[in-house]
Amino acid sequence: xxxxxxxxxxxxxxxxxxxxxxxxxxxxxxxxxxxxxxxxxxxxxxxxxxxxxxxxxxxxxxxxxxxxxxxxxxxxxxxxxxxxxxxxxxxxxxxxxxxxxxxxxxxxxxxxxxxxxxxxxxxxxxxxxxxxxxxxxxxxxxxxxxxxxxxxxxxxxxxxxxxxxx
Numbered sequence: 669x670x671x672x673x674x675x676x677x678x679x680x681x682x683x684x685x686x687x688x689x690x691x692x693x694x695x696x697x698x699x700x701x702x703x704x705x706x707x708x709x710x711x712x713x714x715x716x717x718x719x720x721x722x723x724x725x726x727x728x729x730x731x732x733x734x735x736x737x738x739x740x741x742x743x744x745x746x747x748x749x750x751x752x753x754x755x756x757x758x759x760x761x762x763x764x765x766x767x768x769x770x771x772x773x774x775x776x777x778x779x780x781x782x783x784x785x786x787x788x789x790x791x792x793x794x795x796x797x798x799x800x801x802x803x804x805x806x807x808x809x810x811x812x813x814x815x816x817x818x819x820x821x822x823x824x825x826x827x828x829x830x831x832x833x834x
Contacts, residue, residue, distance in 0.1 A: 685710075691756050692712050693711075694755070696747050699753075702729070708737055710732045754770040759779070776800045777800060
């Protein structure tokens with residue numbers, strides 16, 4: 669749980685991705701990392717509804733700084749052992765007769781609470797009442813503290829229209 673939790677913290681804190689966006693990242697062979705104009709990005713499928721079939725309309729990319737690239741590389745090795753291409757998936761290995769599934773928000777919360785309990789104790793974990801959006805909000809706060817500017821922060825946290833993606 670410590671490895672999963674710490675790696676999850678690095679990715680979540682430095683990308684600002686929503687839990688649903690993180691869940692759809694496929695790390696097998698680092699296939700989610702793409703380079704555009706010399707900048708490394710994480711590519712993900714964004715599903716607005718649980719049973720939605722991916723059309724590519726809401727797919728998005730997030731900047732992958734070196735520590736996030738390293739976390740993706742580590743996750744790609746773990747994905748081979750677990751037999752799951754997803755960045756966030758069950759901690760157990762997928763059975764040969766089963767299909768891998770991404771981790772839900774409840775699963776993310778459960779894993780992070782285990783991680784926090786191991787680091788800070790169960791009492792502190794219960795007091796924190798962790799939810800998956802906390803790390804996304806942490807990045808926002810850090811950007812604001814660094815005086816990045818609200819227009820840029822807002823741009824980072826909004827999904828561009830399909831017209832703007834072309």
